[in-house]
Amino acid sequence: MRKILAILLAVMVLSVASAQTKEIRVLLANHPYGDLLKSAIPEFEQASGIKVNVEQYQEGQLSTKLATEFASGSSTVDVFMSRPLQEAKMFYKNGWFQPLSSYDFSDFPKSALGLVTFGSKVYAVPIVTEWQVLYYRADLLKKAGLAVPKTFAELEAAAKKLNSADVAGFASRGKGNPAVTQLSAYIYSYGGNYLEKGKAAFNSKKALDAIRFYGKMLGNYGPTGVTAMSWDNIMPLFQAGKVAMWTDASVFYGQIVDPAKSQVPAENVGMASLPAGPAGSKPYFVVSWSIGVSKKSKDQDSAQKFLAWATSKEMAKRGLAAQIPMARDSAWADKEVLSKVLPSLVETRAQAAKNGMPYDRPYMSAVGEARDRIGEVIIESINTKGASANLDKKAADMVQKVNELLEDTGEYGVQ
């Protein structure tokens, strides 16, 4: 009997002791940086004595999970990854982020911070960035006697020359909603924008010229069925050698030069900055992922400690050395790290960080619906090879609809 009592007592003491060690719950995305953090967390646990319960989900699942848990008001999440362009505005409006008032943001590009700053406060730390680039087949360009296109006019001429029954001269997303992000850089390079002063502006002359150019390129030289294609359809085509040039996010480079994934030898694949339009080369340069602390976290202190570690200069260097395009400037200034990074990644990043725009979509709460509307204009343009007589009217209709969406959420005319 006494033995049993002793054991019971021991168990109780142990459980009290374990309740005293600090614990936090961290939600990460299926993303190379999520993988890196997950494998490094034991180092943090050892150094800080805080136990980290880490969960990792695919981005759609993560988004649903965060929204359900936060909306119920009884979430136990302490630190979480999220996508600034997709979720930050909604999360901020619902008060789910803890503002980061004591964090030092001087090492981050200004454009990267814009997305996660509301009022005078920053609500999440940018982790990784991505920017639009031109992927090309060096062998095909060489065979045709062409240089890598530097302007939209050269891009069109090259696409025309490279286009054949077997290989599409040019590809970019043609499926309405996903195409909006890729079209954005074309609109910027023509001098237009999706929104101006809180109002839809994609029926301006400049924006329409860009939409027509995008439609002409894909309608004439794009792969068959391009209006149903997003990156997940186009990348396999490029990997199978069926596409000569392709504009999309820089994040795909690793996969198209990986011999385990691509039939095209790596030396035949090149990556360059987006060619210049009438207003220059203005790719998007966006923060694709950020990490923040939950307002409801019961252990703010431990959560902040974890955040500081996960977004430290040291982790940024480790990420970049693993070819993850980290947001911190200091990582890109470190010679030793840069020697491990692909040169074209460094070059295109420098150009995009300097000339790029911080958004690749209309930045508003109802971004999904707005993208559907703009997508209709893109598809109309592709289907008519940019020559639609209806395009101006269609764009004007959709501008009206997007303005209504802005009014619904009280964002109309607000900058």
Added chain:
Amino acid sequence: MRKKAAFSVLFYILILGVSLVLLFPFFWMLASSFKTQVDIISWPPKILFNPTMANYERVFGEQDFLRYFYNSAVVGVSAVAVGLLLGLPAAYSIARFGQKRLSVFILVARLMPGISFLMPWYIIFSRLHLMDSYVALILSHILIALPLVVWIMSSYFETVPQEMEESAMVDGATRQRAFLSIILPLSGPGIVTATTLSFIFSWNNFMFSQVLSMQKTKTLPIAIYNFVSYAEVDWGAVMAVAVSIMMPAIIITMIFQRYVVKGLTMGAVKG
């Protein structure tokens, strides 16, 4: 006679055509699960290829997929067991005493979009500290199993002649005894149908598990997304998981197919 032969040839051609259309995606999935990423995306598609086990090694070696199988099985079996325990007597009562309103009520619970239950469940389970526990998942999956059991079995029980239990009761058996010793043994096909279907629905359920499970109790349909990353999809591994997830459902269905068809049609005819 000739006409009949011609008809049956046409019949088999049609069956073949329909099967080809239905089975092709399955064939594609199976083939892709043995291909490398390069072969999967190669164009023109490769019919002949050098099969690799790498995808399955990734699924069962690098990732602990046996645990997800175990999680799904625990949740499915328990939910179906509770569903039968509560559902069989309920179905019997509905069938014998004509409690039509009750059965419609149960159907409504099933017809309501599952997502509307999730928020209250999340709040309740997190207050009770039951998040990421089997209990929470099993309770939620009972909502999948129970109405199915009640609906299939109530129409099945109606087909069992009332005289049989009456004669048992004349011989001194209580109603409970008659139910256990006479009705249940006669309802084998119906019970097998209800069990099979509700297990498969629970096995495939995505929505409830997505919100109520976390790292420890992740079920298979959630875990398949472990191979879908940001801007990257590991198609070979996804296909290998899909094949593995389908196997138990296919095996169960093949074994019990006879009963399932019988059970479903008996209920249907009686209505």
